[in-house]
Amino acid sequence: MSIKKSELILNPDGSVYHLQLKPAHIARTIITVGDQNRVSQVTKHFDRIEFSREKREFITQTGYYKGHRITVISTGIGPDNIDIVLNELDALVNIDLNTREVKSTHTSLQLIRIGTSGSLQPDIPVDAFLVSTHGLDLNGMLHFYANPFGKEAFVDAFIKHTGWSPDKARPMLIENSPSLQKKLDSDAVFKGITATAGGFYGPQGRVLRLSLADAELNHKIDSFAFNGQRITNLEMETSTIYGLAKLLGHEAVSLNAIIANRANGTFSQNPKEAVEQLIVYALNKITQE
Numbered sequence: 001m002s003i004k005k006s007e008l009i010l011n012p013d014g015s016v017y018h019l020q021l022k023p024a025h026i027a028r029t030i031i032t033v034g035d036q037n038r039v040s041q042v043t044k045h046f047d048r049i050e051f052s053r054e055k056r057e058f059i060t061q062t063g064y065y066k067g068h069r070i071t072v073i074s075t076g077i078g079p080d081n082i083d084i085v086l087n088e089l090d091a092l093v094n095i096d097l098n099t100r101e102v103k104s105t106h107t108s109l110q111l112i113r114i115g116t117s118g119s120l121q122p123d124i125p126v127d128a129f130l131v132s133t134h135g136l137d138l139n140g141m142l143h144f145y146a147n148p149f150g151k152e153a154f155v156d157a158f159i160k161h162t163g164w165s166p167d168k169a170r171p172m173l174i175e176n177s178p179s180l181q182k183k184l185d186s187d188a189v190f191k192g193i194t195a196t197a198g199g200f201y202g203p204q205g206r207v208l209r210l211s212l213a214d215a216e217l218n219h220k221i222d223s224f225a226f227n228g229q230r231i232t233n234l235e236m237e238t239s240t241i242y243g244l245a246k247l248l249g250h251e252a253v254s255l256n257a258i259i260a261n262r263a264n265g266t267f268s269q270n271p272k273e274a275v276e277q278l279i280v281y282a283l284n285k286i287t288q289e
Contacts, residue, residue: 135239139198140169192232
């Protein structure tokens with residue numbers, strides 16, 4: 001069945017609406033970054049760049065690193081932007097943009113997030129690397145899709161421990177791609193569950209001029225443990241990437257440069273260098289034979 005023009009919106013040149021990309025523009029291995037400026041921070045390491053495109057906050061560059069074709073795309077901040085990026089990337093490989101019909105053969109992308117995050121645990125220091133074994137969705141965006149998430153005993157225990165309000169969207173726990181984690185793993189990388197909030201200030205427990213609905217929520221989150229699992233860090237994209245990737249049939253893993261420690265109140269003295277080291281680490285792991 002052909003997808004309606006109002007649902008799959010294309011530009012006059014036939015590219016997908018927000019990203020302004022065509023299928024030939026992307027590789028099967030895609031690095032996502034939040035900050036537009038971080039795209040060039042990744043691709044400056046490439047042997048060559050074959051394609052560049054910029055629209056709104058979405059900057060895309062595709063090129064080669066050690067002979068491997070890789071796309072780097074900026075998503076901007078938050079779950080809503082991830083919803084746009086992952087759906088349009090999936091459309092590029094799994095929908096025929098000419099007929100608007102879903103292809104009979106499915107293509108799976110490898111999605112690697114390189115981002116920054118704040119640690120909730122005192123033993124995970126600033127400038128450390130962390131791979132998210134799971135994303136704990138606290139923002140509710142995934143509730144707009146039919147999905148199997150949120151039924152885990154972990155989630156029930158988390159709701160009980162935090163006194164999670166029934167007026168909020170039910171949290172969901174989504175695992176990464178174990179095969180991608182194995183590819184990017186090493187003794188230099190911490191592992192943990194990453195909580196994904198829907199905002200930077202109140203949703204992450206920051207107070208400027210507005211009072212919080214639950215001033216103790218961060219402490220409830222960082223003190224929670226279930227069968228040896230704990231929540232290590234807090235950011236704004238990982239669970240949505242994991243959830244949409246699972247639903248759409250893609251592989252995803254999130255790598256974090258820890259630039260703040262919320263438990264200790266510390267911040268990296270050189271966050272740009274921490275991200276730079278994570279980029280080099282990720283590129284070498286991705287292309288390792």
